[in-house]
Amino acid sequence: xxxxxxxxxxxxxxxxxxxxxxxxxxxxxxxxxxxxxxxxxxxxxxxxxxxxxxxxxxxxxxxxxxxxxxxxxxxxxxxxxxxxxxxxxxxxxxxxxxxxxxxxxxxxxxxxxxxxxxxxxxxxxxxxxxxxxxxxxxxxxxxxxxxxxxxxxxxxxxxxxxxxxxxxxxxxxxxxxxxxxxxxxxxxxxxxxxxxxxxxxxxxxxxxxxxxxxxxxxxxxxxxxxxxxxxxxxxxxxxxxxxxxx
Amino acid sequence: xxxxxxxxxxxxxxxxxxxxxxxxxxxxxxxxxxxxxxxxxxxxxxxxxxxxxxxxxxxxxxxxxxxxxxxxxxxxxxxxxxxxxxxxxxxxxxxxxxxxxxxxxxxxxxxxxxxxxxxxxxxxxxxxxxxxxxxxxxxxxxxxxxxxxxxxxxxxxxxxxxxxxxxxxxxxxxxxxxxxxxxxxxxxxxxxxxxxxxxxxxxxxxxxxxxxxxxxxxxxxxxxxxxxxxxxxxxxxxxxxxxxxxxxxxxxxxxxxxxxxxxxxxxxxxxxxxxxxxxxxxxxxxxxxxxxxxxxxxxxxxxxxxxxxxxxxxxxxxxxxxxxxxxxxxxxxxxxxxxxxxxxxxxxxxxxxxxxxxxxxxxxxxxxxxxxxxxxxxxxxxxxxxxxxxxxxxxxxxxxxxxxxxxxxxxxxxxxxxxxxxxxxxxxxxxxxxxxxxxxxxxxxxxxxxxxxxxxxxxxxxxxxxxxxxxxxxxxxxxxxxxxxxxxxxxxxxxxxxxxxxxxxxxxxxxxxxxxxxxxxxxxxxxxxxxxxxxxxxxxxxxxxxxxxxxxxxxxxxxxxxxxxxxxxxxxxxxxxxxxxxxxxxxxxxxxxxxxxxxxxxxxxxxxxxxxxxxxxxxxxxxxxxxxxxxxxxxxxxxxxxxxxxxxxxxxxxxx
Numbered sequence: 001x002x003x004x005x006x007x008x009x010x011x012x013x014x015x016x017x018x019x020x021x022x023x024x025x026x027x028x029x030x031x032x033x034x035x036x037x038x039x040x041x042x043x044x045x046x047x048x049x050x051x052x053x054x055x056x057x058x059x060x061x062x063x064x065x066x067x068x069x070x071x072x073x074x075x076x077x078x079x080x081x082x083x084x085x086x087x088x089x090x091x092x093x094x095x096x097x098x099x100x101x102x103x104x105x106x107x108x109x110x111x112x113x114x115x116x117x118x119x120x121x122x123x124x125x126x127x128x129x130x131x132x133x134x135x136x137x138x139x140x141x142x143x144x145x146x147x148x149x150x151x152x153x154x155x156x157x158x159x160x161x162x163x164x165x166x167x168x169x170x171x172x173x174x175x176x177x178x179x180x181x182x183x184x185x186x187x188x189x190x191x192x193x194x195x196x197x198x199x200x201x202x203x204x205x206x207x208x209x210x211x212x213x214x215x216x217x218x219x220x221x222x223x224x225x226x227x228x229x230x231x232x233x234x235x236x237x238x239x240x241x242x243x244x245x246x
Numbered sequence: 247x248x249x250x251x252x253x254x255x256x257x258x259x260x261x262x263x264x265x266x267x268x269x270x271x272x273x274x275x276x277x278x279x280x281x282x283x284x285x286x287x288x289x290x291x292x293x294x295x296x297x298x299x300x301x302x303x304x305x306x307x308x309x310x311x312x313x314x315x316x317x318x319x320x321x322x323x324x325x326x327x328x329x330x331x332x333x334x335x336x337x338x339x340x341x342x343x344x345x346x347x348x349x350x351x352x353x354x355x356x357x358x359x360x361x362x363x364x365x366x367x368x369x370x371x372x373x374x375x376x377x378x379x380x381x382x383x384x385x386x387x388x389x390x391x392x393x394x395x396x397x398x399x400x401x402x403x404x405x406x407x408x409x410x411x412x413x414x415x416x417x418x419x420x421x422x423x424x425x426x427x428x429x430x431x432x433x434x435x436x437x438x439x440x441x442x443x444x445x446x447x448x449x450x451x452x453x454x455x456x457x458x459x460x461x462x463x464x465x466x467x468x469x470x471x472x473x474x475x476x477x478x479x480x481x482x483x484x485x486x487x488x489x490x491x492x493x494x495x496x497x498x499x500x501x502x503x504x505x506x507x508x509x510x511x512x513x514x515x516x517x518x519x520x521x522x523x524x525x526x527x528x529x530x531x532x533x534x535x536x537x538x539x540x541x542x543x544x545x546x547x548x549x550x551x552x553x554x555x556x557x558x559x560x561x562x563x564x565x566x567x568x569x570x571x572x573x574x575x576x577x578x579x580x581x582x583x584x585x586x587x588x589x590x591x592x593x594x595x596x597x598x599x600x601x602x603x604x605x606x607x608x609x610x611x612x613x614x615x616x617x618x619x620x621x622x623x624x625x626x627x628x629x630x631x632x633x634x635x636x637x638x639x640x641x642x643x644x645x646x647x648x649x650x651x652x653x654x655x656x657x658x659x660x661x662x663x664x665x666x667x668x669x670x671x672x673x674x675x676x677x678x679x680x681x682x683x684x685x686x687x688x689x690x691x692x693x694x695x696x697x698x699x700x701x702x703x704x705x706x707x708x709x710x711x712x713x714x715x716x717x718x719x720x721x722x723x724x725x726x727x728x729x730x731x732x733x734x735x736x737x738x739x740x741x742x743x744x745x746x747x748x749x750x751x752x753x754x755x756x757x758x759x760x761x762x763x764x765x766x767x768x769x770x771x772x773x774x775x776x777x778x779x780x781x782x783x784x785x786x787x788x789x790x791x792x793x794x795x796x797x798x799x800x801x802x803x804x805x806x807x808x809x810x811x812x813x814x815x816x817x818x819x820x821x822x823x824x825x826x827x828x829x830x831x832x833x834x835x836x837x838x839x840x841x842x843x844x845x846x847x848x849x850x851x852x853x854x855x856x857x858x859x860x861x862x863x864x865x866x867x868x869x870x871x872x873x874x875x876x877x878x879x880x881x882x883x884x885x886x887x888x889x890x891x892x893x894x895x896x897x898x899x900x901x902x
Contacts, residue, residue: 019447019759036567037509037598049711053763054755058283060475063512064597065404065590066287082597104424104446105760112284112423116415125416126350134348136341137892137901140301141348142380143355149586151352152398155405159286193350 007034009085011043012094013055017105027094028052040073040080040093044107056106064225067158070165071107072096077162079225080107098165115159118181122204124188127196147192154187154233156226163230166219175209179220179230182211186233189240202241211237247691248451249684252278253675255439255455257427257482259285261403261660262639263461264410264419269668270457271417275675278453279421280442282477285411289463289475290660293403294590295517296385296395297661298654299339302896303356303381305374306393311896312336313874314391317837319655322389322546323648324792324802325839326496326810326830331625332646333836334884335662340894342661343382343396350409353382354397354587364522364579366542367532377897386520387653389546393520395654400515400590403657410661425451428768430458430485430635431682431690437635438682440485441694443768448759450694452687457634457674459627459667460486464617464640468777470718472614473506473513482641484772486621487779492632493812493826495622495643497776498783501651501793502727504550506613509568510598513615514591514608516653519543521587523576525554526607527562530573538844548650548793549844551612555727566609573607580604612727616640616656618647618793619780622812622828625885627667631814634674638667645810649792669887698758701767707752710766717744717770717777725781730797734785741778742821748774779813779823786825787811789850804839804852808832832858836882873902 009032016025030047041062048055057080060068064082071080074094085093101109118124134141163179170176182205188194189201205211211234220230254270256263259281270277279285302310315336320327347353358379360371365386387395398405414421427440431452439454465480466472486492504525505514519525524532525543537553538545545553554572557563563570576584576591581604584592588603595603621637622630623644629635638644639660644667646659724737748771755763789803790796808830813823832838832854839855841847865880866872872880875893893901 017760020757039510039598048762053711053753053766054757054761056760056762060283060287060477061289061292062476062510063292064593065292066475068283068287084597084600108760115284115286116421119412119415123416125412126348128348131348134344136344136890138344138895139897140344140382143352144380145355145357145383148352148355148398152354152401152405155352155408156401158291158404159284191350191352193348 007091008032009034009043010092011047012092013107014096015055015106016103018103019105034085038085040083040085040095041069043085044080056104056108058108065158067160070098070111070160070162072098072165077165077223079160098161100165100170101161111159111161114161114164115180118177118184121177122181122185124184126188126191126193128193141193143192151187151191154183154190154228157183157228158226160225162223162225163220166223168217168219169213169215173209173213176213177205177210179234182234182237183228183230186237198240205237206241211241247688248449249687250278250451250453251680252276252453252455254457254459254671255453256280256459256461257440258461258463258641259421260288260290260461260463260639261407261410261657262664263459264414265661265664266459266461266636266638266668266671267419268414268417269665270672270675271419273672275672277419279414279419280425280427280453281421281423282426282445284423285414285421286407288407289478290407290657291404292475292513293657294400294513294515295387295520296397296402296654297343297406297658298387298390298394298652299343299396299658300336300392300394301340301343301382301384301396302392302899303378304384304393305372305378306386307384308898310392310394312894313878315339315394318390319646319652320837321842322650322652324650324842325804325808326499326648326791328625328645329835329837329882330884331644333878333882334625334666334886335646335659338662338666338886338890339658341890342658342665346406346409346661347382349413351405352398354399356381356383367522367524367578381897385517386544387516388519388544388550389541389652395520397517399586400517400588406657406661426765427482427485429690429694430489431687432489432491432632433683433686435491436633438686441690445765446760448761450691452691454680454682454687456678456680457636457671459636459638459671460621460641461637461639462641465773465776466614466617468717468721468773468780469614470715470722471511473503473511474614479769479773480617480776481769481772483620484776486629486632486635486637487775487813487815488772489632490814490816492629492635493622493814494779495619495645496649496783496811497619497779497813498787498794498811499618499649499792500614500780501547501616501618502551502612503547503615504554504612505574505610506615507594507599508566508571508609508611511613512594512598514574514594514610515588518574518576518588518591521583522579523574524578526573526575527557528564529562533557533562540843545844546650547653548795551727552795554612564609571609571611574610575607576603577605577607616651618649618651619643622810626670627663628670634678636667636671638663649794665890666887669889698764698768701751701753701764702756702758704750704752707750708747710751710763710770713744713748713751714766714770714773717741717774721777721780725784728795728797729784731785734781737781738778738785741774741781744774745778745821775815778821782822783811783813783825801848801850803850804855805850808839808852833861836878838862
């Protein structure tokens with residue numbers, strides 16, 4: 001890396017604090033001198049520490065693992081922590097909060113509530129009445145290695161919410177479960193430890209708020225930061241549901 | 247005054263906290279978890295490489311058992327751990343992992359037949375047995391005699407946390423998100439809950455409980471570069487310290503992980519080296535065998551980190567604008583392995599470094615990673631100074647890690663300690679009626695209200711972000727991997743000044759609701775106190791043990807220093823903690839002190855060591871024919887809750 005002249009970046013950020021009476025949403029500009037390897041995480045912290053200590057945003061792991069920092073970056077939903085400023089040659093970066101979630105303030109939204117509701121709705125846990133009675137001193141139940149790998153493949157979702165913010169169906173249909181919920185359900189449906197029947201899965205997603213409501217625009221597939229196979233799973237679930245309540 | 251009553255209050259929604267909450271809930275107690283963030287975003291999710299449990303299914307794990315795991319853990323701790331706790335831990339780890347299996351973790355499984363692995367830089371074919379097919383697989387990690395680290399690709403923490411939080415959701419355990427505990431409520435030496443600030447509305451709420459458990463993780467962020475999440479600021483540990491009653495143990499024991507990427511300090515898992523990755527210098531030379539011919543790249547973390555620094559000090563580092571670094575080479579593992587078993591590492595390299603680890607070396611440097619120190623508890627997880635206060639996971643000094651933690655033993659601790667301590671928390675709820683004078687609640691609430699309004703009212707004063715940066719720089723420069731008297735004394739003096747400045751913080755953004763500057767202003771004075779416990783404890787400890795390496799006292803000194811540091815902050819006006827020591831009793835040790843097997847052993851022995859060795863010899867002679875389990879029960883009887891007792895089965899070996 002050379003020490004060439006660093007660019008000055010312009011950030012245009014939506015500012016709005018719903019808890020302050022009379023506050024209205026507005027875009028504010030901040031200038032930041034770019035550093036090598038700078039991410040949106042680094043830039044936003046610099047803005048907070050040096051220019052405006054009131055600005056709200058969420059980061060936890062800052063390594064693309066926890067899913068906290070979804071926001072709209074120049075029109076696209078992304079994880080801010082692993083988005084490099086160098087990806088924006090014009091040097092102008094516009095940041096908006098993720099749509100479809102309750103706004104806490106500025107770039108911070110409440111994904112936690114939505115994800116907990118999703119988990120409750122799809123009953124995101126192993127359904128096995130015997131699970132609590134297993135003898136922990138004995139060998140664990142065996143699983144074919146490729147089955148374990150397939151489950152992990154679908155379990156890599158980090159609940160960042162980018163799929164929901166990129167989903168046109170969700171925009172029109174508030175109760176639409178969305179890709180995050182389908183992926184979770186697909187994950188349990190291929191897990192031999194989960195004893196739910198096809199019928200039980202059908203009851204959760206076999207309607208227009210479930211997998212039949214999807215308009216197949218596949219924003220979820222385009223923007224999933226973990227490259228999860230949403231398109232395949234939605235198709236798989238539809239087929240499974242349509243083939244009958246097995 | 248808003249007051250919420252519960253039986254079991256858990257502060258922190260990571261693996262350890264959730265596991266305690268589940269235990270209390272399953273025993274029928276009302277429980278509430280407080281979290282700064284949605285629970286699934288906790289730092290537990292960042293644990294990549296795996297969880298140690300001596301299942302011994304993989305061919306390279308055959309012969310493993312609780313005893314081998316125990317020996318590795320004690321040696322890894324440089325004999326600084328509590329051997330009762332380490333013993334209860336290793337005996338329970340196989341049960342914990344099997345329970346998590348039933349709860350849905352998709353552990354990577356053993357595939358029968360041949361597979362190619364990389365050992366010591368060479369491709370080797372190993373053959374897994376038919377019997378082991380489909381059981382939980384394991385990989386090699388540093389400081390272990392067997393391949394014991396069970397894993398899900400390199401997303402182990404993620405899958406464990408998801409299974410755990412999903413279990414909590416199934417049990418309808420409420421997680422109150424975006425809530426920060428800023429003080430503990432206590433009267434007459436008994437903890438009664440916490441004063442909690444709602445990070446959105448700014449309102450203060452008193453949570454009153456029979457048992458309060460702190461599970462807020464480590465304090466890595468007192469350093470400027472850390473692998474830890476940005477929320478790992480040790481605030482839970484600090485509010486225990488601020489009671490003046492609950493001592494913190496071994497705060498100077500801070501682990502630096504050998505392989506975090508430069509400059510941002512994001513971790514690449516130990517699994518990289520466990521799976522065969524190598525450390526190279528600026529000449530592309532593999533240097534670790536020169537320093538540690540036996541364990542090489544897979545020596546304990548503290549050892550590898552020190553060797554890397556030594557090598558860079560010899561001018562062998564790769565220079566960069568961010569200072570010197572070394573290379574981690576995983577190219578020899580091949581594309582298939584990297585994209586499947588090291589995919590987080592792959593993603594991190596692509597996104598943050600713009601490199602492809604299949605073809606290119608990864609720039610790495612030892613970086614702050616883990617806090618062995620924390621709230622000192624007994625084996626039940628209860629604070630040794632404040633009844634009704636429990637702590638678990640990285641926030642606690644339960645003390646199975648002593649002065650150095652083995653890779654794979656931290657997520658293991660969270661779930662094992664969570665299981666065991668959770669039972670004791672439930673016992674406590676059963677045995678303890680909730681009695682509290684409401685005036686006590688009011689007075690604690692009032693105290694925090696006043697502190698916050700002082701912050702908001704002060705016109706001129708210190709900037710909390712600046713204070714934090716200064717503290718982080720002091721810790722980084724003077725309380726790092728290699729330590730010495732002059733640097734540590736300077737750090738202590740500078741932290742004293744910062745502690746004074748921290749009493750005079752003023753804000754630019756004067757609103758009491760959601761306000762990141764106010765959050766910082768509440769946290770920074772607490773963090774400075776923790777930093778001082780680390781620096782001052784390190785200054786006073788005149789020996790080298792595990793991760794605490796003193797250049798001026800390079801020997802481990804069992805004679806004078808086989809003891810645990812206890813830091814208490816009794817006087818709010820003081821700039822230093824009060825330090826006491828708790829001796830470790832060699833005469834009760836199952837494994838008396840010995841060499842760890844790295845470099846030359848220069849340990850200054852304790853007279854009891856030889857005495858205990860002879861005693862053990864005699865006990866074994868007097869009890870001929872006892873098996874390994876009876877031996878352990880004779881030498882080191884430990885209490886484990888009834889439901890988690892019993893021998894563990896292994897494939898090809900049964901319950902022996």
